[in-house]
Amino acid sequence: MTGSTVVRFVRTRREATVLAMLILVFIGLTFASEFFLTGRNLSNVARQISVVGIVALGQALVIIAGGIDLSVGSVIGLSAVTAAIVSAMTGMPSVGIAGAIGIGMAIGFANGVLITKLRINPFITTLGTLSIARGAALLITNGNPQRFDNWAAYLGYGKIAGVPVQFILLVALTILVWLFATRTRWGRNVYAVGDNARAARLAGIDVARTRILVFTVSGSLAGLGGLLLGGMLTNANPNLGLGYELDVIAAVILGGVALSGGRGSIGGVVIGAALIGLLRNAFVLLNVSGYWQTITIGLVVILAVGADSLNRRSEED
Amino acid sequence: MTDCLLSARGIAKSFDQNRVLHGVDFDISAGEVVALLGENGAGKSTFVNILSGALPRDGGTIRWSGEETVFRDTRAALDAGIIHIHQELSLISSLSVMENLFIGDYMTGRSGFIDRKALAARARELLARVGAAHIDPRVEAGSLSTAEQQIVEIAKALARNARLLILDEPTASLTPHEAEALFAIVRDLRANGVAIIFISHRFDEVFAISDRVVVLRDGRVVGDRPVAETTRAGIIADMTGRAFTFDALDRPAISADAPIRLKAEAIADKGRVGPVSFDLRKGEILGIFGLVGAGRTELLELLCGIRPLAVGSIMRPDGVVPGNSTEAWKSGLALLPEGRKTNGILPSLSLAENVAVAKRQKSGGILDLGAEKSLFARFRDSLGIVSSGPDQPIRRLSGGNQQKVIFARCLASEPDILFLDEPTHGVDVRTKADIYKQIQDLAKKGMSVIFVSSELPEVLALASTVMVLSRGRQTMLAANQGLTENDVLTAAFAQA
Structure with a gap:
């Protein structure tokens, strides 16, 4: 890339703004805290990024297709307790893993079918399943946390060569979803459907199937997220993932995905998730009140999107 | 003519390099119904949009009640009493009929709240004037049939003291019976001195209610006659009498045994x-x-x-x-x-x-x-x-x-x-x-x-x-x- 294309990239892509913020925060923390660059802290940060990032990959596809999935936080809770209960019941952790991902997949599929066949707005549909999934998690556990410490939990707490397993999963899934989104017919159809659904349909794209697909992927990844989060804590709490959908959506938006659909990159979403994870870590290291975390993340989202839309306006004029 | 309500001279309009209107002259008097005809793209919509202030004109003058006028926007034209009812109706379907009738001009009582009783009473009066006393002014506009909505649009025009009413294909989605009811209202308005420009592709309607027929072709007026001197064939000749803009292309005959x-x-x-x-x-x-x-x-x-x-x-x-x-x-x-x-x-x-x-x-x-x-x-x-x-x-x-x-x-x-x-x-x-x-x-x-x-x-x-x-x-x-x-x-x- 020549100098001018770099400038253009930075000026026109929200990912670039967010990447710059990420690097700034990283450098700042390196100097501000002696603990930041320790292996232990970095693997903590990696864990914090992983679940948000994995769930955001699915959410990004949904938003690019012109939808939104509010149910992911509740799916995390439900799938965590499902993993714990199913693996305890069957004595086979592998069935627990299948159960966690399967329950997420089922809820995602149900979201997709309700949205496309009954034509209920995605916001309303997933607001409903948000409530239903959380209620189901509380119901089957009677509100009690479940022990979850078999080898399935290893996916959440384990490390390979010092790198958390879930971070490796994030990297692998990012590559997979990126290939899907950029190199496959179905992935490109996701963009087309979000960009102009009518035109996409008239050009022969099966719009309903595309929408069902993205919600199913989002649900499945949220199911995996629940498994990892439960495993990391070796304890599946039915309230796990409460409010998680907001972090996930923030990561997607920070990553440059247009809420109106049709635009966004998978790489950007991971950068967005990384920024959120790093900010959360910063507050812990700098010993600032946790309440400031929440405020700051809100400010960062508004700042990043605002800067981007100012740039875009000057670009379009 | 001095008794003209509206008199347009030499109206011109271009979009980009494309000249749509080439000096259109048009007059209409109070209590007159003028049918405006032409093929698609002849410039009818552009012309009436200029009259109603929705589009600026590039050239020409408009005299309204004898005075030269420029309507900067639709608001100005509305205030003067020029009301354009589009083919796609513009009622707000979630508001009640009476709210639609007086939108932007609700009568408020001393309290500052909308006086719903007064509003309903005036709405009934207006609906009765257009022969639609059966419509309850308190129902949602969206619950009415297309024909009823059309009538409410006309009542809305009356609420604004319409002096010139432009109806753009008002019968396109009406049944013949509903269209007949609409024409009764149009005749009644004409008797009360309202001028009406009526755009339609249906000749029977044109002959049934208009006093004069104006035909546009390629942005020019090619026919302007009282309806009594007009025939269906004459109008079609006026509408189409243009030279081909490109040569007929070479068309191979399709043989009857082609698959x-x-x-x-x-x-x-x-x-x-x-x-x-x-x-x-x-x-x-x-x-x-x-x-x-x-x-x-x-x-x-x-x-x-x-x-x-x-x-x-x-x-x-x-x-x-x-x-x-x-x-x-x-x-x-x-x-x-x-x-x-x-x-x-x-x-x-x-x-x-x-x-x-x-x-x-x-x-x-x-x-x-x-x-x-x-x-x-x-x-x-x-x-x-x-x-x-x-x-x-x-x-x-x-x-x-x-x-x-x-x-x-x-x-x-x-x-x-x-x-x-x-x-x-x-x-x-x-x-x-x-x-x-x-x-x-x-x-x-x-x-x-x-x-x-x-x-x-x-x-x-x-x-x-x-x-x-x-x-x-x-x-x-x-x-x-x-x-x-x-x-x-x-x-x-x-x-x-």
């Missing part, structure tokens, strides 16, 4: 179009003409499986009849839809993707992006698409170039039947010529084409067979040999 690609037998949907029957042969170009609302787009949707077939049957050589647009493309049909912006382009996606999107749906999951770019390059050269490269988002292109890209999308899927809905709508003359040439060449190579057009010369120049629809019915199906504009228009206005 049939598609056979439609008495097909119809639920009420908008049909019954329609025809055979489409290899290399045939079927041009479908009809006025706006005649059911042309609906017919294409029916043939492509987008609109459900209520009766009749469609036959294809391979026996596959598509049930939705995905199946249509897979079975060798390709559709260029009407409305490039809303139905055609995928605005943020690249040119290469906009071309490849339909072809992709037939192949496997993994894409060959390099091949898609060279596919685009091929069509860029053959269709003359002006762009900065295959990765450019299509929204940055001009309308004509966008249309070529969508055309390329159709060709890239290698169809055996090409469906084109207003393929040259909103494109410049040069692009038009390019598209005509392409269609001709494709047909010579054996592709069958079905195209819909509002431009009669285009249909006559391009089609090997002409079909005419009138209010959903097929009123003509003939080989394009010796057909005149007059024949086709007569069929388009026919009472099927």
Whole structure:
């Protein structure tokens, strides 16, 4: 890339703004805290990024297709307790893993079918399943946390060569979803459907199937997220993932995905998730009140999107 | 004339380089009903939009009640009493009828709240004046039928003390009985001194209620006569009497033993179009003409499986009849839809993707992006698409170039039947010529084409067979040999 294309990239892509913020925060923390660059802290940060990032990959596809999935936080809770209960019941952790991902997949599929066949707005549909999934998690556990410490939990707490397993999963899934989104017919159809659904349909794209697909992927990844989060804590709490959908959506938006659909990159979403994870870590290291975390993340989202839309306006004029 | 309510002189208007109105003179007096006629694109809508302040004029003067006036916007025209009722009604369906009637001008009591009783009483009075006392002013406007909504629109015009009422195809979606009720109101308004400009494509209505007939053609007034001195044939001659803007293209005859690609037998949907029957042969170009609302787009949707077939049957050589647009493309049909912006382009996606999107749906999951770019390059050269490269988002292109890209999308899927809905709508003359040439060449190579057009010369120049629809019915199906504009228009206005 020549100098001018770099400038253009930075000026026109929200990912670039967010990447710059990420690097700034990283450098700042390196100097501000002696603990930041320790292996232990970095693997903590990696864990914090992983679940948000994995769930955001699915959410990004949904938003690019012109939808939104509010149910992911509740799916995390439900799938965590499902993993714990199913693996305890069957004595086979592998069935627990299948159960966690399967329950997420089922809820995602149900979201997709309700949205496309009954034509209920995605916001309303997933607001409903948000409530239903959380209620189901509380119901089957009677509100009690479940022990979850078999080898399935290893996916959440384990490390390979010092790198958390879930971070490796994030990297692998990012590559997979990126290939899907950029190199496959179905992935490109996701963009087309979000960009102009009518035109996409008239050009022969099966719009309903595309929408069902993205919600199913989002649900499945949220199911995996629940498994990892439960495993990391070796304890599946039915309230796990409460409010998680907001972090996930923030990561997607920070990553440059247009809420109106049709635009966004998978790489950007991971950068967005990384920024959120790093900010959360910063507050812990700098010993600032946790309440400031929440405020700051809100400010960062508004700042990043605002800067981007100012740039875009000057670009379009 | 000194007693004119409105007198327009030399009204001119251009869009970009395209001159739409060339010095239109028009007068209307209080208590007069003037029918404004012309083919699609003759400039009727542009002209009335200038009168109602929706468009600025480039030249000419308007005298309103004897004084020279410029209406800067629709608000100014409304205040003067010029009210334009569009074909698409503008009531806010979630508000009550009375709120709609007085929107922006609610009567408030001393409390500052809306006085609902006074509002309802005035609404009833207005509704009674338009013969619609049966409509409860408190119901939601959206719950009314189209005809009732139309009447409420007119009542709303009265609430604003209309002096000039412009009705743009008011009967397009009304039943004959409802239309008759509307005319009763129009006659009543005329008796009360309201001037009315009435745009319609239905001659019987024109003769029934207007005092004078003004015909526009290519942005000029070509006829202005009292209705008593006018005949149906005379109006058609006025509307069409133009020289061809391009030479008739060379049309090879379709032999009767060419294989049939598609056979439609008495097909119809639920009420908008049909019954329609025809055979489409290899290399045939079927041009479908009809006025706006005649059911042309609906017919294409029916043939492509987008609109459900209520009766009749469609036959294809391979026996596959598509049930939705995905199946249509897979079975060798390709559709260029009407409305490039809303139905055609995928605005943020690249040119290469906009071309490849339909072809992709037939192949496997993994894409060959390099091949898609060279596919685009091929069509860029053959269709003359002006762009900065295959990765450019299509929204940055001009309308004509966008249309070529969508055309390329159709060709890239290698169809055996090409469906084109207003393929040259909103494109410049040069692009038009390019598209005509392409269609001709494709047909010579054996592709069958079905195209819909509002431009009669285009249909006559391009089609090997002409079909005419009138209010959903097929009123003509003939080989394009010796057909005149007059024949086709007569069929388009026919009472099927």
